[in-house]
Amino acid sequence: MTPSHTEVTDYTAVAKSLHWLIALGLITAFALGWVMTEIPGITPTKLKYYNWHKWLGVTLLALSLLRIVWRAFHRPPALPNTLTRWQRLAATGMHYLLYLATLGVPITGYLYTLAAGFPVVYLGLVELPVLYGKTPEWIEPLKDLHELSAYGLAAAVLAHAGAALWHHFAQGDPVLRRMLPRMLTRKSP
Secondary structure, rough: OOOOOOOOOOOOHHHHHHHHHHHHHHHHHHHHHHHHHHHHOOHOOOOOHHHHHHHHHHHHHHHHHHHHHHHHHHHOOOOOOOOOOHHHHHHHHHHHHHHHHHHHHHHHHHHHHHHHHOOEEEOOOOOOOOOOOOOOHHHHHHHHHHHHHHHHHHHHHHHHHHHHHHHHHHHHHOOOOOOHHHHHOOOOO
16 A cells, blocks of 8 residues: 555654664663662762763653653654554554653652762753652662663563564564664665
8 A cells, every 4th residue: 555645654853863862872871770780889980870870861851751742743654554453552552651661760760869868960060859858768669660660661672672673574564664764764776
């Protein structure tokens, strides 16, 4: 079936840019979180990594909010007709889960940081609101929640990427191509 001239077949350039910026940021934040928590004791390097991780978390929260607002006002391309009902439901559910997790992970990290008694000073310049002071009894539960939600987000991202690759290579449908930058999807002359 050839798309009509009014049917959206690709995500917008803004949606694609936000998608790939968030994806790159999530990979970096997860890797940084993994490395920094493996450094024993308190060292200048570990503290630097913690700050970078927090700054990246704040940036990802802002980008995720922007992505959700953009999505609310810009209809995504229709899924291919070849997808079954359960695949459509799974795709929709996964997108909502990813939106929720990209908000939840940085928020739990922020709350954990506050409970530990540390302010978040974005890029070393802008102190974010301190909603409450050091709360020792909340440290471990919020740390566990942040870690668990980060692993959940990583699993969802892997499932999302795996499904996109399966659609591209096994099904041969345009699910992945709709989100790729235009320069990667242009046909050669």
